Amino acid sequence: MENVAKKTPDLRQGDASAEITDVRGRRHIIQSLxxxxxxxxxxxxxxxxLDRTKIIFQVSSSKFSAKEVVKLIYHTYQKEGFFSLWRGNSATMVRVAPYAALQFCSHEQYKHILGTYYETEGRPLPPFPRLLxxxxxGITATTLTYPLDLVRARMAVTPKEMYSNILHVFIRISRDEGLKTLYSxxxxxxxxxxxxxxLxxxxxxxxxxxxxxxxxxxxxxPQERLLFGxxxxLVGQSASYPLDVVRRRMQTAGVKSRKYGSIAGTMSRIVREEGLIRGLYKGLSMNWIKGPVAVGISFTTFDLMQILFRKSQQPNFWRR
Structure with a gap:
């Protein structure tokens, strides 16, 4: 039998209608997913x-600038059509849906586990446990969905003739480069x-x-939630961006006729060939545009969906 939700407002969640529910309950987990x-x-x-364009610059040695971004998007549109700008998005959806579901759901669980002591004391979760x-x-979601991220990166940087669909990418990588490449x-x-x-x-x-x-x-x-997101x-992507460039180089090495061994080796090679800022932070300015937009939409949508689920459980909701 499911626990009855308490009607105490949760300041930490920032929601007047929020209920401190049993986050381990089946209903809450399904709703979070x-x-x-x-x-x-x-x-x-x-x-x-913008994401596809950023990846193309990340895995090449081409100089990055706003002019080059516009030129690449225009040439892609002219050569392959408007919807080619979303090439690889099907692979992105196959990855992002389970990734985001697992990330948000596991965050609720970890927050509950780490906050159990503080909740009994009547105190909000401190900064370090919130960070942890x-x-x-992120670790949980990434570990379980990583091969789909690699497939998406491959589809984003290759012509459509090379890989016809997601399954084809898996088959070719497994056959030509080995199964371990799926975790490159x-x-x-x-x-x-x-x-x-x-962060x-x-x-x-x-x-x-x-x-x-x-x-x-x-x-x-909602607009305030978008701003917070x-x-x-902005903070999260700026802090981790160099490692994002490194992972994209390692993921796409098989189609770029390059070989990258270790993180340190890949990073030093990028710095040596392209420079510290231009190499490791290539495309960051684009991330400052798309990153805040994407994260803002993501966090806001999750919050609003959770509020909708809670309201839908109230008596007479569906009769309104």
Missing amino acids: ISGAIAGSLAKTTVAP AGSLA GFSPTILGVIPYAG SFFTYETCKKAHAEYTERLQPY ACAG
Whole structure:
């Protein structure tokens, strides 16, 4: 039998209608998985053209600039058509839906586990456990869905004639390069996701908490949630960006006729050939545009979906 939810407002969540529920309950877990999948899919689809363009620059030695970005997008559109700007997005959706679902759901679980002691004391979760909960959520989701991220990167940087669909990418990589290639670049990804997921969730939760304390209004407006999410994306992606470049190089080495051995070796090679800033931070300015937008949409959608689920359980909701 499911535990009855308490009606105590949760300041840490920043939601006036929030209920401190048993997050380990089946209903809450399913709702978190659905909310996370929708949030991640909507966010990634919105910024997919910019994301694909960023990956192409990350895995090449071409000089990055706003002019070159516009030129690449225009040439791609002219040569392959408008929808080619979303090439690889099907692979992205196959990865992002389970990734975001697992990340948001596991974040709820880790936050509950780490916050059990503080909740009994009547205190909100302190900064370090909030940071740790986000990092653990990112590690969990990344470990379980990583091969799909590699497939998406391969489809983004190759012509459509090379790989016809997601299954074809898996088959060719397994046959030509070996199964272990499906986890190529996994180490820098994990090292990057620790600060990225940790700081993203930490920043978003901290912004909501500060907003509640400052305004005495426990439920932020949607546009405020978007702003908090944008700040979270800006902080998280800026902190982990060099490792994002490294992992993309390692993921796409097989189609670029290059070989990268270790994280340190890949990083030193990029710095040596392209320079510290131009190499390791190539495309970061684009991330400062797409990252905050994507993270803002993702966090806001998740929160609003959770609120909708809670309201839908109220009596007479469906009769309105």
